[in-house]
Amino acid sequence: MPESAHADRNLLSDVEFRDEFRHWLELNYPPEFRQDHRRPFRRLRGADHVRWLKMLYRDGWRAPSWPRAAGGMGLSFRKLLIYHHELERIRAARVIDNGETQLGPTLIRFGTDAQKAQYLPRILRGEHIWAQGYSEPGAGSDLASLRTRAERDGEHFVVNGQKIWTTHAQECTHIFALVRTGAPGQYPKKQQGISFLLIPLNSPGISIRPIMTVAGETELCEVFFQDVRVGADSLVGEIDRGWDVAKALLGHERIWLGSPAMAEQALRLAEQVVVETGQAGDPGVTDRLTQLTADLHDYRLLYAQICDQVAENDAQPPAEVSMLKIYVSELQQRITEFSTEVAGEYAGAIGDTRIGSLLTDLHWQLMMARPVTIFAGCNEVQRDILAKSVLRLPEGVQQK
Amino acid sequence: MDDSLELLRASVTDFLSRRKAFAIRTTESRGAPEFDLASWRELAELGWLGLSLPEGRGGAGFGTGALTVVSEQLGRAASAVPYIAASVLPSVLLGECEPASEVDELTSILLAGQRPFCLAWQDHVHQWEGAESSTVLKEGRVSGAKRFVVGAELGGILLVSAHSGSGMAWVAVDSNAAGVRIERYAAGLGSEGTVYFDQSPVFRGSALASGETAARALSRTLQVARVTLSAQLAGLASGALERTVEYIGSRVQFGRPISSFQCIRHRCVDLLIATRLAHASWAHAARCIESEPLSALTAAAVSAAKARCGDVAVQAGRDSIQMHGAMGCTEEAGVGLFLRAAVHGRGWLGSPLAHRRRFQEYRTRTHEVVDA
Numbered sequence: 170m171p172e173s174a175h176a177d178r179n180l181l182s183d184v185e186f187r188d189e190f191r192h193w194l195e196l197n198y199p200p201e202f203r204q205d206h207r208r209p210f211r212r213l214r215g216a217d218h219v220r221w222l223k224m225l226y227r228d229g230w231r232a233p234s235w236p237r238a239a240g241g242m243g244l245s246f247r248k249l250l251i252y253h254h255e256l257e258r259i260r261a262a263r264v265i266d267n268g269e270t271q272l273g274p275t276l277i278r279f280g281t282d283a284q285k286a287q288y289l290p291r292i293l294r295g296e297h298i299w300a301q302g303y304s305e306p307g308a309g310s311d312l313a314s315l316r317t318r319a320e321r322d323g324e325h326f327v328v329n330g331q332k333i334w335t336t337h338a339q340e341c342t343h344i345f346a347l348v349r350t351g352a353p354g355q356y357p358k359k360q361q362g363i364s365f366l367l368i369p370l371n372s373p374g375i376s377i378r379p380i381m382t383v384a385g386e387t388e389l390c391e392v393f394f395q396d397v398r399v400g401a402d403s404l405v406g407e408i409d410r411g412w413d414v415a416k417a418l419l420g421h422e423r424i425w426l427g428s429p430a431m432a433e434q435a436l437r438l439a440e441q442v443v444v445e446t447g448q449a450g451d452p453g454v455t456d457r458l459t460q461l462t463a464d465l466h467d468y469r470l471l472y473a474q475i476c477d478q479v480a481e482n483d484a485q486p487p488a489e490v491s492m493l494k495i496y497v498s499e500l501q502q503r504i505t506e507f508s509t510e511v512a513g514e515y516a517g518a519i520g521d522t523r524i525g526s527l528l529t530d531l532h533w534q535l536m537m538a539r540p541v542t543i544f545a546g547c548n549e550v551q552r553d554i555l556a557k558s559v560l561r562l563p564e565g566v567q568q569k
Numbered sequence: 570m571d572d573s574l575e576l577l578r579a580s581v582t583d584f585l586s587r588r589k590a591f592a593i594r595t596t597e598s599r600g601a602p603e604f605d606l607a608s609w610r611e612l613a614e615l616g617w618l619g620l621s622l623p624e625g626r627g628g629a630g631f632g633t634g635a636l637t638v639v640s641e642q643l644g645r646a647a648s649a650v651p652y653i654a655a656s657v658l659p660s661v662l663l664g665e666c667e668p669a670s671e672v673d674e675l676t677s678i679l680l681a682g683q684r685p686f687c688l689a690w691q692d693h694v695h696q697w698e699g700a701e702s703s704t705v706l707k708e709g710r711v712s713g714a715k716r717f718v719v720g721a722e723l724g725g726i727l728l729v730s731a732h733s734g735s736g737m738a739w740v741a742v743d744s745n746a747a748g749v750r751i752e753r754y755a756a757g758l759g760s761e762g763t764v765y766f767d768q769s770p771v772f773r774g775s776a777l778a779s780g781e782t783a784a785r786a787l788s789r790t791l792q793v794a795r796v797t798l799s800a801q802l803a804g805l806a807s808g809a810l811e812r813t814v815e816y817i818g819s820r821v822q823f824g825r826p827i828s829s830f831q832c833i834r835h836r837c838v839d840l841l842i843a844t845r846l847a848h849a850s851w852a853h854a855a856r857c858i859e860s861e862p863l864s865a866l867t868a869a870a871v872s873a874a875k876a877r878c879g880d881v882a883v884q885a886g887r888d889s890i891q892m893h894g895a896m897g898c899t900e901e902a903g904v905g906l907f908l909r910a911a912v913h914g915r916g917w918l919g920s921p922l923a924h925r926r927r928f929q930e931y932r933t934r935t936h937e938v939v940d941a
Contacts, residue, residue: 456922459929466928467877471849492842549835556834560841563818565825 173237175229179244187251194259197224204260206441206529209434210537211262215340222295231293232269239277240293246480257430265336268292268299270422272345279406279414302332302346302392310550313359319348319366328397338377338390344368351409365411367403384536424486426545427493429469435504436465442508445525454511461504468496488558491551498541505538574638581642601753601760604685604722613682618656622664627680633793633858637800644804647906649758653797654720659686659728661793665786671773675741685725689715689764690787699730699787706731706738709774711766721751721762737783741772757913758906795875795918796854802878802914803847806885809907810840813889833892840885847881850874869931876924879915886911
């Protein structure tokens with residue numbers, strides 16, 4: 170596991186760090202990757218995604234939160250905030266990089282030396298692209314009900330079952346999956362008897378079927394496993410204790426889920442729609458736009474306040490960060506719905522639409538904002554978590 | 570928050586917990602309640618009436634932050650103490666006047682809690698600032714009428730904005746002076762009034778401030794009062810939520826506490842998020858006032874806060890009554906006080922709609938709000 174060969178940017182002052190990253194982005198960020206009014210929530214995929222990861226790797230900007238000993242940047246939380254802020258500032262496309270954000274930290278904490286040596290450098294170099302194999306048809310919000318099985322067979326596990334809502338699986342090389350290894354009836358709780366496995370997606374017996382979303386994207390997939398054999402050394406952590414491994418992942422990721430970036434992009438589009446449809450002087454329309462603007466303004470303050478608390482204490486985010494994801498995802502929906510409503514007849518068109526000087530796709534932005542209240546723990550479940558862990562409301566019934 | 574403000578917060582909560590009668594006052598008759606001068610003097614002894622005035626003028630030199638600390642806690646307790654009307658508005662205004670013997674004399678009466686003070690600046694509903702005024706100052710006497718004078722008390726001292734030959738002026742008028750008539754009525758948790766002046770003599774016969782100074786004094790005072798009122802409204806929302814969380818955890822129906830029902834739990838979580846947004850908003854506005862009081866950025870932040878906190882306080886008051894069930898509709902339960910106070914504070918010093926429009930206007934005059 171080679172240490173990063175680049176200078177330790179954590180030694181820079183926050184301002185120096187910001188300026189250096191900003192300068193690098195301005196010189197290097199591909200203009201065609203930026204968010205625009207046509208694709209306000211653009212996400213990099215396939216070759217574009219790999220190209221971007223390799224650029225970051227080449228110049229020492231890859232894996233900002235990994236320790237330097239693992240080849241990352243080892244940034245403080247304060248500098249991580251700056252890093253994310255600068256990406257938002259140039260309207261960088263979103264990136265789903267499970268290898269860096271999820272698997273890497275998991276292996277650093279739970280992996281064997283051999284696993285770290287095999288996987289971490291390849292994640293950094295953009296050679297391995299990882300999918301997350303958690304949800305199943307019968308296990309969404311109730312993830313611990315998952316049924317995909319792995320049976321031990323000598324030096325192998327044999328995997329059978331199905332995952333679903335697997336983002337970008339058709340473009341990934343590997344998948345980390347939660348699978349059931351405990352025998353039926355072996356454990357009292359369904360969270361027990363689950364294991365965390367690393368599986369190459371080119372293994373015989375795997376088939377992948379993309380799912381068309383309401384936005385017309387094929388971002389999500391079903392992944393089927395039929396007698397898929399993987400080496401016993403692909404188990405991460407202890408057998409039957411994979412739930413604890415997966416749970417430890419949450420951490421700072423829950424903060425980035427609260428990023429105001431997508432709501433900001435949606436609001437910029439809404440402003441343009443109001444102007445280009447000639448409604449900038451309509452007090453009814455502008456009052457509603459102003460309400461949304463004020464909502465985002467105050468939300469940014471709350472987001473900054475909670476980020477500051479985490480940075481000051483350099484601690485894991487408290488349970489209350491769930492409120493960020495709830496509010497900002499619903500705000501993003503309110504904004505995209507507003508744009509759709511005030512656009513009148515234009516809103517019915519599916520695909521690129523020209524409204525005055527604005528080129529947009531109102532159907533896409535509306536539909537792309539639907540899953541944000543569902544993924545990463547739907548908002549109803551997030552509210553349950555806050556009611557229990559922050560408000561500590563008595564339940565009065567036995568919880569299973 | 571620094572240690573001295575943390576101490577102040579603790580002493581305010583302590584004071585309020587010892588003074589239940591002061592904290593919650595239910596009205597059987599709908600008449601305007603009497604001003605509790607004895608309790609007011611206790612606040613004076615604690616030094617809370619001049620927290621933001623510089624030490625050179627008899628204050629504690631704490632700045633706007635201290636005013637928001639006190640107001641937030643008063644809100645949480647649904648306290649009837651007219652702190653913003655009788656202390657924040659008049660003390661900030663006097664602090665904005667050039668030092669002069671009559672200003673110093675009034676300041677010391679105010680800080681000692683000897684007389685209730687209030688600010689009579691408003692001529693009509695939805696008034697934003699004080700540029701226009703039909704109250705006239707001529708040869709040491711004022712004539713005219715002021716509306717929505719929160720904390721207008723018999724036996725008090727009114728700081729009155731008026732028009733004189735040289736533009737706007739501030740004068741003090743004793744409510745016992747000739748030609749003063751106050752029509753008091755119950756409003757929010759306290760009282761306010763319409764005040765009529767007919768050739769009423771002004772204190773010491775002269776203006777406290779005139780022209781540009783007088784106009785600037787009002788703008789600055791309203792700015793501080795708006796953010797302080799925002800903190801109080803946010804405090805009301807938090808207080809209502811706290812009481813509701815306590816109630817629903819003990820109220821049993823269908824064999825279990827009603828806090829176990831998901832619809833109730835989610836409603837409380839939404840209030841929690843709303844109160845946190847409100848807090849983030851006013852805290853930011855208070856910091857802006859301290860760092861750059863005159864900028865468009867600050868004006869936008871203050872208006873965002875007043876709009877947010879007014880709306881959230883009313884939402885919390887309304888939802889809290891609902892979650893208390895029929896009990897919430899009784900005066901005795903006290904939860905209705907939060908809504909009553911919230912509705913008053915939401916309208917006072919600018920409605921959410923008016924403030925959001927200001928917010929939009931000012932923010933377009935400035936750079937992007939968040940830029941690290």
